[in-house]
Amino acid sequence: MTHPAKLQTPHVLLINPWIHDFAAYDFWAKPLGLLYLAAILRLHGFQISYIDCLDRFHPESKDGKKENSDGRFITAGKKDGRGPYLKTPIPNPRGLEKVSRKYSRYGIKPEWFVRDLSAIPRPDLIMITSLMTYWYSGVKETIEITKTIFPDTPVICGGIYATLCHDHAVLNLGADHVVSGPGEEIILKIASDFTGYSPTVLFDAKDLSTYPYPAFDLQRKIPYVPLMTSRGCPFSCAYCAGNFLHPERMVRPPEQVLEEIKFWYEKFGVINFAFYDDALLVDSENHALKLFEAIIRKDLKIRFHTPNALHIREIDQTTAQLMYRAGFETIRLGLETAAFEERNKLDRKVTESEFQRAVTCLLKAGFKKEQIGAYLLVGLPGQDIDSITASIEVVKKAGITPVPAHYTPIPHTRLWEKAVQCSRYELESDPVFTNNAIFPCSNDEFSWKTLSLLKRLAVN
Ligand code: SF4
Structure with a gap:
């Protein structure tokens, strides 16, 4: 989790949500698109906070070691950067009750997420990404908990699932706004619509060479x-x-x-x-x-x-x-x-x-x-x-x-x-x-x- 000390311009909280699945592992999987958006917002003067629900290095996990639900310890991972997420069993989703495999929430414990959310100043806007289409319930749960802490802050969801299944996302996520397509093209317009802050545009969404480096420095560790x-x-x-x-x-x-x-x-x-x-x-x-x-x-x-x-x-x-x-x-x-x-x-x-x-x-x-x-x-x-x-x-x-x-x-x-x-x-x-x-x-x-x-x- 990263958050600004002093807030002058609008404050945007970006969140990488949980995964709900039968299996998940960090095979060099980072929310690159979300961290590009964080960097673009930062470049344009927005104050940024970031919470990664898939953080393998959360301090509550005692320096990368935490007993998993099955009694094993999660570790910092392999020397090539990959590693396991913490997992907590949850009920199988409706329609898949008969699948004889354990379904889990992958990522940090909900109580750690609540503590992290409560520790940051109230944001003016919250942005959540989404990846695999069948992980949407993890995004939904992330939004539900976020809204218990910041009920008055608009939540925007974008990313792959939101683009591929836009109508489903609008109906099911509980977000205030769902966006489709490459976020770089609309991020400043959306941030301006919701916060009233309209900086001069300093990059070209159609030209990758003008993008700032993705904000990996917002992570606790960069494996x-x-x-x-x-x-x-x-x-x-x-x-x-x-x-x-x-x-x-x-x-x-x-x-x-x-x-x-x-x-x-x-x-x-x-x-x-x-x-x-x-x-x-x-x-x-x-x-x-x-x-x-x-x-x-x-x-x-x-x-x-x-x-x-x-x-x-x-x-x-x-x-x-x-x-x-x-x-x-x-x-x-x-x-x-x-x-x-x-x-x-x-x-x-x-x-x-x-x-x-x-x-x-x-x-x-x-x-x-x-x-x-x-x-x-x-x-x-x-x-x-x-x-x-x-x-x-x-x-x-x-x-x-x-x-x-x-x-x-x-x-x-x-x-x-x-x-x-x-x-x-x-x-x-x-x-x-x-x-x-x-x-x-x-x-x-x-x-x-x-x-x-x-x-x-x-x-x-
Ligand atoms: S279109 Fe085919 S080649 Fe291109 S990224 Fe997709 S799978 Fe790979």
Whole structure:
């Protein structure tokens, strides 16, 4: 939690809400959009407070150690920055009572949240973000508690769920206003409408290079920094909402990204960085390769991770070597399926020969098998187990690690209609049914037993 000592201009409280789910873990997951908005507001003179309901380093957790509900201790996490959230069991949501897995609130205890809220001066405006569509009840609970402490302050909700399921959010969250689309384009207008303070605009929402660095310094600790060197993707995969969320592609100059990396490294000692780009390697000669070369020249002892998959067809020997020398440690490839002859219905990202070539180049550059994972979508509408096990075998045969990724049906994607038709749940009635942990588009073939079998197959 961070808050200003002295308030002159309007005071905005930004909140990263709880997650309600069957499973959650901090895989380099930070509310980058919210922290960009915090930085933009700060740049324009607003007073900022920040509360992260997913804070793994909350002081109540005794320096990152706190007994979890299952008796284990949460810790500060791994050396690459990832780590577990504190979790508290809560009842399964309506309609999923029969799912035989524990449902939990991930994040700080509600009483810590109430104490943190009570400790800050009354804000003039509260902004809450939202991420996965099926996490909306975590946002709702965050808003409910926030309103008990600040009943007279307007609460605005934006983010991915608010954009993809706008009408549902308006009806269900209890927010005073729900916004859709990229927040940078409307943040100052909204802040001005609600507070009456209208500063001169100091950045261009359509130009990433004019944005201030996201306000990671508002966190208690910075175990890693997500980097966004570009936004948007030229592809249009049937299962992805990237184009709906960010229809225009924007790119930052490589030298500016390097300055940001140096800033977090030199001022805050950050050594782990996670690329959040949808398409980091697209047009790489003019973008990513220049950045990797500049990083190598600086000889910074840092590590890079790519939780958002890389485009396989862009990886040749030069790219693989530069990535290795720049300090890439975790490589994730967007393979999705190895049923290459059928994939045109889903995407046009990669052919079999391009996949094999990329893997050969990465291994030759020096990456170890364990560092290179290929995401494989599991639970697509109409997908059978045999095609998944076949894909796992293709990846293992190529000499790298299969990483099963559960398919989430997402509104506004090309696959949504088919997902709605295939699902054993009423997907359109409640986003909670799109939770990928319950394989909403699969039949009973996808039992937990089958899933653990697939997991075992992927690691052995
Ligand atoms: S390539 Fe990746 S980001 Fe682009 S549309 Fe496909 S899944 Fe989405």
